Amino acid sequence: MTPRADEGRSLSERIEASAARTRAAYGSQAASANTDCPLAGGEGVPEHGGNCAECGREAGATRSHSLVRSAEAEAEAARFYDDLQREGNLGGVELSRLNEEKGNMLGVLLCVDAAGETQVLRAFSGAIDESGIRDAEGYSNSIPPADSARAAELERELAQVKENIVNETAASDRALKAYQDAKSAQEPAIKEKIAKLGPIYRRTDIDKPEKDRLAAALKAEKAEIEARYDPEKQAYEQASAKVRKLEAQRDSLTQQVSEQYAGEREITNFKGESKKQKDACTDAARVSDGRTGNCAAPKLLADAQRKGWTPVGIAEIWIGKDLGTQKDFGESGAYVPSCECCRAILGHTLCGLAERQEEIAPELDIMADEAR
Ligand SMILES: [Zn+2]
Ligand SMILES: [Zn+2]
Structure with a gap:
């Protein structure tokens, strides 16, 4: 013009x-x-x-x-x-x-x-x-971008990882709920064991080694109860580790995509x-x-x-x-x-x-x- x-x-x-x-x-x-x-x-x-x-x-x-x-x-x-x-x-x-x-x-x-x-x-x-x-x-x-085909491939990968994060986060939330439920189901039994611990040491009819023996037995029983929700705890830990791994992948891909559209261009x-x-x-x-x-x-x-x-x-x-x-x-x-x-x-x-x-x-x- x-x-x-x-x-x-x-x-x-x-x-x-x-x-x-x-x-x-x-x-x-x-x-x-x-x-x-x-x-x-x-x-x-x-x-x-x-x-x-x-x-x-x-x-x-x-x-x-x-x-x-x-x-x-x-x-x-x-x-x-x-x-x-x-x-x-x-x-x-x-x-x-x-x-x-x-x-x-x-x-x-x-x-x-x-x-x-x-x-x-x-x-x-x-x-x-x-x-x-x-x-x-x-x-x-x-x-x-520096390499259009590579940028498109990275963007596809990134979209897939983001979708996986959504799914795996939902799975991790479900695993956390299952873990919390399993844990609270055992809560009364655990509290009962803890409640028994103090009175042992207040007893006057037994000596210190005997008190220690009774307390150790009580703690072992408590640990046994806690082990009942171990599978749920482990499942949750694995699920949340999966999410963290995906998040690290997402951050790395985001960086690579931005390099294609900026530094490498x-x-x-x-x-x-x-x-x-x-x-x-x-x-x-x-x-x-x-x-x-x-x-x-x-x-x-x-x-x-x-x-x-x-x-x-x-x-x-x-x-x-x-x-x-x-x-x-x-x-x-x-x-x-x-x-x-x-x-x-x-x-x-x-x-x-x-x-x-x-x-x-x-x-x-x-x-x-x-x-x-
Ligand atoms: Zn400007
Ligand atoms: Zn010049």
Whole structure:
């Protein structure tokens, strides 16, 4: 889709017009995809970018790559937001739910396709308001797992183990009930033996060794009674051990599934180089936190990669509940920077983009020069 203001213009004219608007709105520094910036905080940190380990190594300085939040991208994000308000739902989930429960990041990526046309991709972060819906028609969807067949196999195994846990927990509960019943059936007999123990030692007609002998006999009788519910006790112990074993299996499988969808997943940059998410991520704590790589910006960029399109602008907007103190997730409809988890992988993801942009539009080269 061509921004209305640019209709009838050639590709170069459109890009130059966009660049001029961008420079007017954000200054020239933000117009380049290659910007040096500090690791975190401070002026000049790109809102939609991150540090690149590869380029940083060469230059001896921290080098980051970023995408500009252009006026066009903001307009497209606003249009996305308005469309949702009009439709009343996001991927089949009612907007009222987003307002009440949590909300989502929405992102748009402006790209140039092989024919030189502007294309707009749309995505939402993670799952829609924790509904479990991660993908929907018309959006840039999740980055595929490292090995789809393996992920599917692990998920099947996990579902089976979860079902077994339900069944075995019910069996364990029944065994516990049988054990408790068998135990309480013997309770009066046990109490009777215990009650006899004290009086033995209060007797004055027998000596200490005799008292000990009588007490030991009584304890043996008590143990004999307790042994009557031993089979039920053992059955319960075996049943609960089975459940604990299955729970350990479930935890291990859950971890393996999340590895397939996060750490082990391949992220391709604009030089065509792939890295596993765990290697592309500049923050070890975010490698597989269940969020990194699942957000709007990574979904959009991976989709553009697959389609062979060149991104030229991005904008992200928050929709849903005002989470107040939670940074980045403010008022519904507010433009937001890429979240920190995204920025941990954006440096790698965007590497090579500036060169791709220069190939399709030499004008951007001039802008990059100005930015340096
Ligand atoms: Zn994000
Ligand atoms: Zn780089």
